[in-house]
Amino acid sequence: MGKTEKIRPADKIQELQQSLKGPEITTHLNDEEGYEYLEKGHVCMEVQNPGAGDNLFLDVEDQFTLSFGEWDSQYAATEEDFRLLCEDLNLLLNRKMYTVVVYVKDDWICSLTVREKEIRKNNLLDHIRDFLHSADCDAFIDLMQKEGASIRCTFWGEKTKKVHLTGR
Known part of the structure; x- marks a missing residue:
């Protein structure tokens, strides 16, 4: 097949x-x-x-x-x-990938997965930028940089961890 x-x-x-x-x-x-x-x-x-x-x-x-x-x-x-x-x-x-949900203020921006065993903020931000860019949503990248963002990261079996990105 x-x-x-x-x-x-x-x-x-x-x-x-x-x-x-x-x-x-x-x-x-x-x-x-x-x-x-x-x-x-x-x-x-x-x-x-x-x-x-x-x-x-x-x-x-x-x-x-x-x-x-x-x-x-x-x-x-x-x-x-x-x-x-x-x-x-x-x-x-098996906790080798986690989910990411991005909000600016109360507005949902995107959700994606990251294939890593731990959350590393710099890598995380790169993954989000790449994801939004590939979806032709660069305006959201600018909005996140201007307004800041709340990023919710979740591994299986754990509570959600929040990463905050402050605006300019």
Whole structure:
């Protein structure tokens, strides 16, 4: 099967459950309160956080959506994106990647992940700038430098850490 060839996400549920052995997992269906958005045959897998902080959610629908705290990412129903999803799950759960959410005042600017085992402020700011630049959102970089920003970084199993960037 080619990397961009379509797959059926529902066919990958058992494989995902096998790869998530260790943490407690609850599988939700559309007949449960709060999960009515799921269509028949779709599921939301909730991975219980063993420490402080948010649980991780994986929606298996026509595509895959991985959510952790205020961050989420969508993965297409292809072999390549499924491989990326499994890689991201592994990195998050093994604390080799953390999520980043950026606010200026009370306004959400962006969310992304950083593949590092610890938060280093200079590297973090470079990752945010690169992410915003690649999304053609340089105006937000200027806004962050002018107004300052609140940056929320979260590793699996820990409480969110806040990094503040002061404006000019």
